[in-house]
Amino acid sequence: MRWEDLDQQPCSLARTLAVVGDRWTLLILRDCFLGVRRFDAFEQRLGVTRHVLTDRLKKLVSYGVLYKSPYQERPLREEYRLSEKGLELHPVILGLVGWGDKHMSDERGAPIIHIHKSCGQEMHATTHCSVCGKAITAKDIKVEVATSWQGHLDEFLPSKSR
Template sequence: MRWEELDQQPCSLARTLSVVGDRWTLLILRDCFLGVRRFETFERRLGITRHVLTDRLKKLVEHGVLYKSAYQERPRREEYRLTGKGLDLYTVILALVNWGDKHMADDRGAPVKHIHKACGHAMHPQMVCSECGEPITARDIRVEAGDGWQDRAPLVGSDRS
């Protein structure tokens, strides 16, 4: 499978990775959730080249994850803001942060706390079933072909236990 063909795969993960699947894009999204909006601020915080930053921001705008909004007219200057589609990525970012806090933090612990505004407590994301509310892990899930899998090879390999 070639990188430029990911968006054609019958797999939601592959299609998602075709938009957000590189380190710079994920770090740009992290900064968006931290309130960064301006090109120069992304560039300074990330230490990213202008060319790479321009490319990643353009792709996020093209895919409706971010939109540009003018904050100055003369000269025209724009900032990048998350769309509803972009805001939906927060759970993904938070899950990756949680994994990093658990498996990559040093002896001092997590570098950032996430505080639930409603209750005021530091929280850790937890995946639950949308139907019954029970917590779930990989071992609690079975996959089946959906409508988007029509006329394809078998979904699950024979070596899965």
């Protein structure tokens, strides 16, 4: 498999990485969730080269994660904003942040905290079953080929998980 063919793989993880799996892309999205919208603001905050930044923003717009919105005319200036599709990446960001808070923090602990507006408390994200609502861990889940894909994915699942 070549990296550029990722979005045609029969795997939702691979297809998502086709959108957000390049270097810097998830850091750009982190800044979007913090309210950053303009090219030069991303550039200064990330220290990424303009060439890479142009490429990543273009890709995110082409996949519909961000959209360009004019904030002045003459000369036309546009900023980058999260679409509904982009906002739905928030659980991914929270997952990565949560793991880093727990496993990569130094003695000062997590730099940023998340307040749940509705309960007012400092929280972190937990992952739950959409059906029964219970919290889950990796060992609570079994994986299967969807019926619509049976016969087309024979070699994808290694025998251990079948």
